[in-house]
Amino acid sequence: MDLPLVARGKVREVYDAGDDRLLLVASDRISAYDHVLPTPIPDKGRVLTQLSVWWFEQLTPVLSAFGATHHLVSATDVPAGVAGRAMLVRRLDMLPVECVARGYLSGSGTVEYSRTGSIRDVTLPPGLVEGSRLPEPVFTPSTKAEVGEHDEAIDFARVVSLVGAARAEELRELTLALYRRGAEVAAGAGILLADTKFEFGLGADGGLVLGDEVLTPDSSRFWPASSWAPGAPQPSFDKQYVRDWLTSSGWDRVSPPPELPDDVVAATRERYVAAYEQLTGTSFR
Numbered sequence: 001m002d003l004p005l006v007a008r009g010k011v012r013e014v015y016d017a018g019d020d021r022l023l024l025v026a027s028d029r030i031s032a033y034d035h036v037l038p039t040p041i042p043d044k045g046r047v048l049t050q051l052s053v054w055w056f057e058q059l060t061p062v063l064s065a066f067g068a069t070h071h072l073v074s075a076t077d078v079p080a081g082v083a084g085r086a087m088l089v090r091r092l093d094m095l096p097v098e099c100v101a102r103g104y105l106s107g108s109g110t111v112e113y114s115r116t117g118s119i120r121d122v123t124l125p126p127g128l129v130e131g132s133r134l135p136e137p138v139f140t141p142s143t144k145a146e147v148g149e150h151d152e153a154i155d156f157a158r159v160v161s162l163v164g165a166a167r168a169e170e171l172r173e174l175t176l177a178l179y180r181r182g183a184e185v186a187a188g189a190g191i192l193l194a195d196t197k198f199e200f201g202l203g204a205d206g207g208l209v210l211g212d213e214v215l216t217p218d219s220s221r222f223w224p225a226s227s228w229a230p231g232a233p234q235p236s237f238d239k240q241y242v243r244d245w246l247t248s249s250g251w252d253r254v255s256p257p258p259e260l261p262d263d264v265v266a267a268t269r270e271r272y273v274a275a276y277e278q279l280t281g282t283s284f285r
Protein backbone atom coordinates (compact mmCIF):
# COMPACT_ATOMS: atom_id res chain seq x y z
CA MET A 1 0.00 0.00 0.00
CA ASP A 2 1.73 3.21 -1.07
CA LEU A 3 -0.62 5.58 0.78
CA PRO A 4 0.53 7.16 4.07
CA LEU A 5 -0.42 5.01 7.10
CA VAL A 6 -2.71 6.89 9.53
CA ALA A 7 -3.46 4.16 12.09
CA ARG A 8 -2.80 0.48 12.62
CA GLY A 9 -5.03 -1.74 14.72
CA LYS A 10 -4.61 -5.44 15.56
CA VAL A 11 -6.30 -6.59 12.37
CA ARG A 12 -6.91 -3.37 10.38
CA GLU A 13 -5.11 -0.32 9.02
CA VAL A 14 -6.20 3.18 8.03
CA TYR A 15 -4.43 5.03 5.19
CA ASP A 16 -4.67 8.63 3.99
CA ALA A 17 -6.33 8.49 0.57
CA GLY A 18 -6.14 12.29 0.02
CA ASP A 19 -9.04 14.65 -0.70
CA ASP A 20 -10.40 14.25 2.84
CA ARG A 21 -10.74 10.50 2.27
CA LEU A 22 -9.33 7.57 4.20
CA LEU A 23 -8.86 3.94 3.19
CA LEU A 24 -9.91 1.43 5.87
CA VAL A 25 -8.20 -1.87 5.13
CA ALA A 26 -9.20 -5.13 6.85
CA SER A 27 -6.51 -7.81 6.99
CA ASP A 28 -6.95 -11.59 7.25
CA ARG A 29 -5.41 -11.46 10.71
CA ILE A 30 -7.45 -12.81 13.62
CA SER A 31 -7.14 -11.90 17.27
CA ALA A 32 -7.94 -14.20 20.19
CA TYR A 33 -7.39 -13.79 23.90
CA ASP A 34 -5.95 -10.30 23.16
CA HIS A 35 -3.22 -11.73 20.92
CA VAL A 36 -2.94 -11.41 17.14
CA LEU A 37 -2.42 -14.96 15.89
CA PRO A 38 0.42 -15.77 13.45
CA THR A 39 -1.90 -17.67 11.07
CA PRO A 40 -4.17 -15.63 8.79
CA ILE A 41 -7.74 -16.68 8.01
CA PRO A 42 -8.09 -16.49 4.21
CA ASP A 43 -10.85 -14.05 3.11
CA LYS A 44 -11.58 -12.80 6.67
CA GLY A 45 -10.75 -9.23 5.61
CA ARG A 46 -12.95 -9.45 2.51
CA VAL A 47 -15.89 -11.05 4.34
CA LEU A 48 -15.87 -8.49 7.15
CA THR A 49 -15.49 -5.56 4.75
CA GLN A 50 -18.36 -6.76 2.56
CA LEU A 51 -20.46 -7.30 5.69
CA SER A 52 -19.85 -3.71 6.85
CA VAL A 53 -20.77 -2.46 3.36
CA TRP A 54 -24.02 -4.44 3.51
CA TRP A 55 -24.86 -3.13 7.02
CA PHE A 56 -24.26 0.49 5.97
CA GLU A 57 -27.01 -0.05 3.38
CA GLN A 58 -29.33 -1.75 5.91
CA LEU A 59 -28.81 0.95 8.54
CA THR A 60 -29.32 3.95 6.25
CA PRO A 61 -33.06 4.30 7.13
CA VAL A 62 -32.22 4.36 10.85
CA LEU A 63 -29.46 6.92 10.29
CA SER A 64 -31.80 9.08 8.17
CA ALA A 65 -34.43 9.06 10.94
CA PHE A 66 -31.80 10.77 13.12
CA GLY A 67 -30.59 13.12 10.38
CA ALA A 68 -27.32 11.21 10.38
CA THR A 69 -25.32 9.58 7.57
CA HIS A 70 -22.46 7.09 7.26
CA HIS A 71 -18.89 7.57 6.03
CA LEU A 72 -18.73 4.97 3.23
CA VAL A 73 -17.82 6.48 -0.15
CA SER A 74 -16.89 3.33 -2.07
CA ALA A 75 -15.88 -0.28 -1.54
CA THR A 76 -14.94 -0.81 -5.18
CA ASP A 77 -12.90 2.32 -5.94
CA VAL A 78 -9.97 0.94 -3.93
CA PRO A 79 -6.41 -0.17 -4.85
CA ALA A 80 -6.21 -3.55 -6.58
CA GLY A 81 -3.92 -4.91 -3.85
CA VAL A 82 -6.72 -4.59 -1.27
CA ALA A 83 -9.70 -5.23 -3.58
CA GLY A 84 -12.74 -6.39 -1.61
CA ARG A 85 -11.21 -5.76 1.79
CA ALA A 86 -10.99 -1.95 1.84
CA MET A 87 -13.46 0.88 2.20
CA LEU A 88 -12.88 4.38 0.86
CA VAL A 89 -14.49 6.61 3.51
CA ARG A 90 -14.98 10.29 4.26
CA ARG A 91 -12.42 11.57 6.77
CA LEU A 92 -14.41 12.55 9.90
CA ASP A 93 -13.67 14.40 13.10
CA MET A 94 -14.09 11.27 15.23
CA LEU A 95 -15.86 11.66 18.57
CA PRO A 96 -13.80 10.32 21.52
CA VAL A 97 -16.46 7.82 22.60
CA GLU A 98 -16.80 4.11 21.83
CA CYS A 99 -20.58 3.75 21.52
CA VAL A 100 -21.32 0.28 22.88
CA ALA A 101 -24.81 -1.22 22.94
CA ARG A 102 -25.51 -4.42 24.84
CA GLY A 103 -28.54 -6.66 24.49
CA TYR A 104 -26.96 -9.41 26.60
CA LEU A 105 -24.67 -9.49 29.60
CA SER A 106 -21.17 -10.65 28.74
CA GLY A 107 -17.45 -10.18 29.23
CA SER A 108 -16.43 -7.01 31.08
CA GLY A 109 -20.12 -6.22 31.56
CA THR A 110 -20.63 -9.35 33.62
CA VAL A 111 -17.55 -8.65 35.74
CA GLU A 112 -18.72 -5.17 36.68
CA TYR A 113 -22.34 -6.29 37.15
CA SER A 114 -21.25 -9.08 39.50
CA ARG A 115 -19.45 -6.50 41.66
CA THR A 116 -21.96 -3.65 41.59
CA GLY A 117 -25.29 -4.79 40.11
CA SER A 118 -24.76 -2.29 37.30
CA ILE A 119 -22.49 -1.29 34.45
CA ARG A 120 -21.24 2.17 35.47
CA ASP A 121 -24.41 4.28 35.79
CA VAL A 122 -26.63 1.71 34.06
CA THR A 123 -28.50 -0.21 36.77
CA LEU A 124 -29.54 -3.73 35.80
CA PRO A 125 -32.08 -6.10 37.44
CA PRO A 126 -30.81 -8.62 40.01
CA GLY A 127 -30.12 -12.26 39.18
CA LEU A 128 -28.43 -11.83 35.80
CA VAL A 129 -25.64 -14.21 34.76
CA GLU A 130 -23.08 -14.41 31.93
CA GLY A 131 -25.08 -14.56 28.73
CA SER A 132 -28.36 -13.29 30.22
CA ARG A 133 -30.57 -11.32 27.86
CA LEU A 134 -31.12 -7.81 29.21
CA PRO A 135 -34.69 -6.57 29.63
CA GLU A 136 -33.84 -3.73 27.23
CA PRO A 137 -30.66 -3.01 25.26
CA VAL A 138 -28.38 -0.61 27.16
CA PHE A 139 -25.86 2.04 26.09
CA THR A 140 -22.56 1.39 27.89
CA PRO A 141 -19.99 3.75 26.35
CA SER A 142 -16.26 3.55 26.82
CA THR A 143 -13.21 5.63 26.07
CA LYS A 144 -10.77 4.52 23.40
CA ALA A 145 -7.93 2.81 25.15
CA GLU A 146 -4.26 3.29 24.37
CA VAL A 147 -2.84 0.69 22.00
CA GLY A 148 -2.75 -2.67 23.74
CA GLU A 149 -5.06 -1.57 26.56
CA HIS A 150 -8.75 -2.39 27.01
CA ASP A 151 -11.37 0.32 26.52
CA GLU A 152 -12.49 1.78 29.84
CA ALA A 153 -16.26 1.93 30.53
CA ILE A 154 -17.46 5.47 31.27
CA ASP A 155 -20.76 6.82 32.57
CA PHE A 156 -23.19 8.98 30.64
CA ALA A 157 -22.10 12.11 32.54
CA ARG A 158 -18.60 11.58 31.18
CA VAL A 159 -19.99 11.33 27.63
CA VAL A 160 -21.79 14.65 28.25
CA SER A 161 -18.50 16.20 29.38
CA LEU A 162 -16.83 14.93 26.22
CA VAL A 163 -19.42 15.83 23.56
CA GLY A 164 -22.10 17.96 25.27
CA ALA A 165 -25.55 16.99 26.51
CA ALA A 166 -27.48 17.10 23.25
CA ARG A 167 -24.85 15.14 21.31
CA ALA A 168 -24.53 12.61 24.15
CA GLU A 169 -28.28 11.98 24.10
CA GLU A 170 -28.18 11.68 20.30
CA LEU A 171 -25.33 9.15 20.50
CA ARG A 172 -27.21 7.04 23.03
CA GLU A 173 -30.50 7.01 21.11
CA LEU A 174 -28.88 6.42 17.74
CA THR A 175 -26.58 3.70 19.09
CA LEU A 176 -29.56 1.86 20.59
CA ALA A 177 -31.66 2.27 17.43
CA LEU A 178 -28.83 0.93 15.25
CA TYR A 179 -28.27 -1.96 17.66
CA ARG A 180 -31.99 -2.85 17.64
CA ARG A 181 -32.04 -2.94 13.85
CA GLY A 182 -28.88 -5.06 13.78
CA ALA A 183 -30.19 -7.43 16.44
CA GLU A 184 -33.49 -7.82 14.58
CA VAL A 185 -31.77 -8.73 11.31
CA ALA A 186 -29.28 -11.01 13.07
CA ALA A 187 -32.04 -12.84 14.98
CA GLY A 188 -33.73 -13.57 11.66
CA ALA A 189 -30.47 -15.23 10.61
CA GLY A 190 -30.17 -17.32 13.79
CA ILE A 191 -27.48 -15.10 15.23
CA LEU A 192 -27.73 -13.32 18.59
CA LEU A 193 -26.10 -9.89 18.49
CA ALA A 194 -24.95 -9.82 22.10
CA ASP A 195 -23.29 -6.42 21.85
CA THR A 196 -21.65 -4.11 19.35
CA LYS A 197 -19.44 -1.02 19.21
CA PHE A 198 -20.10 1.93 16.91
CA GLU A 199 -17.82 4.88 16.29
CA PHE A 200 -19.20 8.23 15.15
CA GLY A 201 -17.64 11.38 13.81
CA LEU A 202 -18.71 14.77 12.59
CA GLY A 203 -18.83 15.50 8.89
CA ALA A 204 -17.72 18.74 7.29
CA ASP A 205 -21.26 20.12 7.83
CA GLY A 206 -21.16 19.18 11.55
CA GLY A 207 -23.68 16.39 11.11
CA LEU A 208 -23.33 13.05 12.91
CA VAL A 209 -21.74 10.35 10.76
CA LEU A 210 -21.46 6.61 11.47
CA GLY A 211 -17.85 5.59 10.92
CA ASP A 212 -15.46 2.66 11.23
CA GLU A 213 -16.69 -0.91 10.60
CA VAL A 214 -20.22 -1.80 11.63
CA LEU A 215 -21.82 -4.94 13.06
CA THR A 216 -18.99 -7.28 12.16
CA PRO A 217 -17.87 -10.22 14.33
CA ASP A 218 -14.79 -8.10 15.16
CA SER A 219 -16.80 -5.11 16.40
CA SER A 220 -19.56 -7.21 17.97
CA ARG A 221 -20.26 -10.46 19.79
CA PHE A 222 -22.08 -12.84 17.47
CA TRP A 223 -23.52 -15.92 19.18
CA PRO A 224 -25.27 -18.81 17.43
CA ALA A 225 -28.88 -18.53 18.69
CA SER A 226 -29.17 -22.33 18.73
CA SER A 227 -26.47 -22.69 21.41
CA TRP A 228 -27.61 -19.86 23.70
CA ALA A 229 -27.50 -21.04 27.35
CA PRO A 230 -27.08 -18.28 29.97
CA GLY A 231 -24.87 -19.15 32.94
CA ALA A 232 -21.53 -19.62 31.20
CA PRO A 233 -19.48 -17.93 28.44
CA GLN A 234 -21.41 -18.30 25.19
CA PRO A 235 -19.74 -19.87 22.15
CA SER A 236 -18.57 -17.27 19.66
CA PHE A 237 -20.14 -17.66 16.21
CA ASP A 238 -16.79 -17.11 14.48
CA LYS A 239 -13.95 -17.55 16.97
CA GLN A 240 -14.95 -20.62 18.99
CA TYR A 241 -12.91 -23.15 16.94
CA VAL A 242 -9.84 -20.95 17.39
CA ARG A 243 -10.45 -20.44 21.12
CA ASP A 244 -11.05 -24.15 21.76
CA TRP A 245 -7.97 -25.21 19.78
CA LEU A 246 -5.77 -22.65 21.54
CA THR A 247 -7.01 -23.88 24.91
CA SER A 248 -6.46 -27.54 23.95
CA SER A 249 -2.98 -26.75 22.63
CA GLY A 250 -1.78 -25.90 26.13
CA TRP A 251 -0.84 -22.34 25.10
CA ASP A 252 -0.30 -20.24 28.23
CA ARG A 253 -2.01 -17.11 26.73
CA VAL A 254 1.13 -15.10 27.58
CA SER A 255 3.90 -16.36 25.29
CA PRO A 256 3.57 -15.81 21.50
CA PRO A 257 0.56 -17.84 20.29
CA PRO A 258 1.09 -21.00 18.20
CA GLU A 259 0.23 -21.40 14.50
CA LEU A 260 -3.28 -22.73 13.86
CA PRO A 261 -3.71 -26.11 12.16
CA ASP A 262 -5.15 -26.07 8.62
CA ASP A 263 -8.48 -27.60 9.68
CA VAL A 264 -9.08 -24.87 12.29
CA VAL A 265 -8.21 -22.21 9.71
CA ALA A 266 -10.60 -23.75 7.16
CA ALA A 267 -13.42 -24.16 9.70
CA THR A 268 -12.96 -20.57 10.87
CA ARG A 269 -13.00 -19.23 7.32
CA GLU A 270 -16.26 -21.13 6.83
CA ARG A 271 -17.74 -19.44 9.95
CA TYR A 272 -17.02 -15.97 8.53
CA VAL A 273 -18.54 -16.93 5.19
CA ALA A 274 -21.55 -18.48 6.97
CA ALA A 275 -22.11 -15.31 9.04
CA TYR A 276 -22.07 -13.23 5.86
CA GLU A 277 -24.37 -15.59 3.92
CA GLN A 278 -26.85 -16.06 6.79
CA LEU A 279 -27.08 -12.32 7.48
CA THR A 280 -27.20 -11.02 3.92
CA GLY A 281 -29.02 -13.96 2.31
CA THR A 282 -26.49 -13.84 -0.53
CA SER A 283 -23.51 -15.99 -1.49
CA PHE A 284 -20.07 -14.72 -0.60
CA ARG A 285 -17.75 -14.69 -3.58
Ligand SMILES: Nc1ncnc(-c2cnn(Cc3cccc(F)c3)c2)c1Cl
Pocket residue numbers: 007008009010012013014022024025071089090091092093094201211212
Ligand atom coordinates in the same frame (compact mmCIF):
# COMPACT_ATOMS: atom_id res chain seq x y z
N1 LIG B 1 -14.06 7.99 8.70
C1 LIG B 1 -13.01 8.20 9.58
N2 LIG B 1 -12.50 9.44 9.72
C2 LIG B 1 -11.46 9.64 10.56
N3 LIG B 1 -10.90 8.67 11.28
C3 LIG B 1 -11.38 7.40 11.19
C4 LIG B 1 -10.70 6.37 12.02
C5 LIG B 1 -9.39 6.44 12.46
N4 LIG B 1 -9.12 5.32 13.18
N5 LIG B 1 -10.24 4.59 13.23
C6 LIG B 1 -10.29 3.30 13.93
C7 LIG B 1 -9.44 2.35 13.12
C8 LIG B 1 -9.99 1.76 12.03
C9 LIG B 1 -9.20 0.88 11.29
C10 LIG B 1 -7.89 0.61 11.64
C11 LIG B 1 -7.37 1.25 12.73
F1 LIG B 1 -6.10 1.02 13.04
C12 LIG B 1 -8.13 2.13 13.50
C13 LIG B 1 -11.22 5.19 12.51
C14 LIG B 1 -12.46 7.12 10.33
CL1 LIG B 1 -13.10 5.54 10.16
